Every structure is written in structure tokens, then in C-alpha cells.
Amino acid sequence: MSWQRAVRSSDLSADGDEPAMVTLGGKTIGVFRTGVGVTAVLDYCPHAGAPVCRGRVEGFTVITRPGEPLQYDSSRPVLICPWHHFEFFLESGQPVMPIKKRLKLYPAEERAGWIYIDL
């Protein structure tokens, strides 16, 4: 465990779209605040190496059965990579699509006005 002070809480946007970027231990990490809390994401897409934190955050277009009405779940934020538009759940780093690649997330906590990340 190696908790490190990363960014000020006030640097995080309220809507989650704009991460606060920080470099710790040679790693570039984006810190998002969304409805599922604070998430620290390694700025590297496992598909093609894109700076994934420069993508956009949207709700989850729910996987439904063919013919059923489209459902949109804004409580499950998804990070959409700026290259090729691969989608990953911010809560877990897991891909929305049936592939085996996932985002690298770091444990993050908010304490006394700062975000701490466990590298």
C-alpha cells in the first residue's frame, strides 16, 4: 500500500466530465468525480494505448434484449475513449463490450480536501 496525496478535491469538476490529471510514480492518472464517487484511472487505454482520460463521460446505454426500448442509466457512468470509442465503466474499469481488456484503476479516497491515491 502506498497512499499518496494526488489532487485537491476542489480540482475535480462536479459533473465528472473533466478529470484532474496528476503524475505519480511516473504514471499519468486522471481523477474523476461522478455519481459513483471518486475514480483514479491510469491514462492508458488497453486497446490501442490512447490517453483514455481525454475521452468523455456519459451514462450507460443499457444492454437490452433486441426489440426492447432503449434504456439509458445515468447512474452508471461510462468513460468513452477518445480513440475508437471503446467504453469502460468508471466504477470498475470493466469494459462495457464483451472484450477482455479493462482500465487500470487505483484505489482513491477523499480526505480533508484532498484526493489520495493508492499506487
Added chain:
Amino acid sequence: MIFDCDVHNATPLEVILDYLDEPYRSELARFGYRKLDPGIRWEDGGSRADAKAPDGRHGGWDPGWMVEDHLDRRGIAQVVLSQTSRPTAGIPDPDYAAAVSRAMNDSQIAYWLPADERLLTTICVALQDPQQAAAEVERLGDHPRVVAVGVFATAHRIPLGQRFYWPLFEAAEKQGLPLHLHPSTTSVIASTASMPTGMATNYLQSHTVLPQFYMSDLVSMVLEGVFERFPGLKVILVEGGISWLPHLMWRMDKEYLALRHQAPYLTRLPSDYVHDNVRLTTQPIEEPRKTEHLVQIFDMVDAAHTVMFASDYPHYDADEPGILPKQLGEETLERIYWHNAAELFGAKLNALATAVATGGHGAGSDAAP
């Protein structure tokens, strides 16, 4: 060395208006471009979120930003600018399409090429009127940094190989300019039949079936005898993928052997014309579960001589130069990244080198002709 055969740029309308003849200048100043749209949200393709200039426009709008963000950052040695198709593709009026094409080309040369000597360009032509298209090729074909004729709307009213288009092919062959077929606009803009069997529901479906349009284009061009009639004509199939080609070549050869009398002007197997006259670009590269399958397909199409790298910058599905599998081998990779394009555009590159050496037309001194 990297030769990027597909980079998209757009010139602001207010710049194009300066080069546009009346009555179209007044029309576009008042109403904007005429539109043909099958109801698919083009923005679902759109541009990479990280290719955004400081003023918020995407990287394809600003020459200086594109040079910095794409050419410099990725070490690209030459680029073919593909322009954009929206203003003319599929618009029914041939005179309008020809006039807007001329203005786009003149503004392209004046607004984009001075930004960096690594920028080469296509010119766009109005497929609606091949005589005017040929005239445009003759008007600008000698410009040393015009290296290809952009053909935006491959899904047109008449299949691409038919005699209707031959004046354009004759002019392109004479000028030594390959046709640079760009399909993404084919299905999204130029035809309401956004997939060959009808109207696709969305961009996902439309973009997935782009190879079907190229299959039709290629069958039409080869089996109408275009490459027998114009043996020097080269055709680049951009953004349509590669893996469909072995199937098409084998099937076309088999069908031809049984029905040769329906294409009696051919003197070689259809796949021989494809090998000699057709080039494909890499993006969006197929990503099968087993990379060796893609390597096998590259071998089937003799990629060391027929495939060229393209990024499609700044679009969302742009490929980085490092995306090609290393299993292709160093020699083949070098040919895909550089030599195949350098050979295809070789005459123009040599002329450009001469012009630059003598202080002529090449580097940063272009004015609209």
C-alpha cells in the same frame, strides 16, 4: 518513414467563398452548402476528442494545429490531405458540384499547402459531370503537390466502371494521378441507400458495410474493362479495410472463367488487374482475435506491394502508426508505411523535390492558380 495516405481537413466556408463563382457564392453565403443526408448522425463518427485545437475546433480545421498535432507529434514524413466530401457528394446539380469542387480545390491549395511542405493533397471533382471533372483534373493536375483525384461518392447513380466516367479516367491517367476513393462519405452522404440493400439504421451499420461498396466499385471497374482501357490508371481504396479482397478476387476470377464472354475485352484474370492497378489503405485495420489471421490475409493480397498506411486523422477511429502487427516483418512494414506510397506518387514527389530545390512551387509559396 511514414507516408499517411488519408488525413482529413476542412476549409472554412468563408475562405472557400473567396474562390467560388457566382451565382453559387451568393447562394452559399446566404444558405450554406446544399445537403443530401440519409438521416444518419455523422457526428457518431466525428473526430478524436484529443485532436482538438486550442480554439475548440477539431484538428482538421486548422493547418498549423494539424501539422503540430499530427505530423510533428507522430513523425509523419508525408501526408495526403483528403479534404471533406459534404459540400458536393451526391448533390444532383452537376454545375453546382463542379463549381464548389473548383473553389474547394483552389482554397485547399492556398489555405492548406503553405502550412507545411509535407502536405500533399487530393483534388475533388464532380462525378455528376465527368467532362467537368476531367477539366478540373487538367486544370490542376500539374500542381506538384496535387497527387490524387478524390472520388467521394462511389455509390453514385451509375456504377463506377461504366463508360459515363471514362473522360475522368482518361484525364487522371494522362496526368498520372491515381483516383483516391473515399468511402465513408459514400454511404453516409452520397446516397440514401446507406447500405447496399437499403437505408442503414445508424452509423455503426453503415460504416461496417463500407467494403460492400468497394466490392461493387471494384467489380464494376475491373469487369467493365477500365484497366484494360486505361492501363496506367491507379485506384486507391481508402478506409474500406483489406480482409474482403481475397474473397472478391477469387470469386471474380472464378466467375470470369465461366462467363468470359460477358467481359470479352479482358486479357488477364480479374485479380491481375487488381494487383497491378489497385491499392488499399490500412485504416481501420481489422483486429481479429488471432493476429496471425490478419498476417495471412496481408499475404493473400500481396500487401508488400498493394497496401499503404493511412491514419484517417483526426477521425475518432484513426489508427496510430504503430498499429500494424510486427509479425508482418520489417520489410513488408517498411513497404506499407512508406515505399508503396512513395512509388505510387513517385513522379509527383520527384517533381516536387526539383521544384523545392529550384525555389519553385513546393514549399510554402503556393498561391491559388
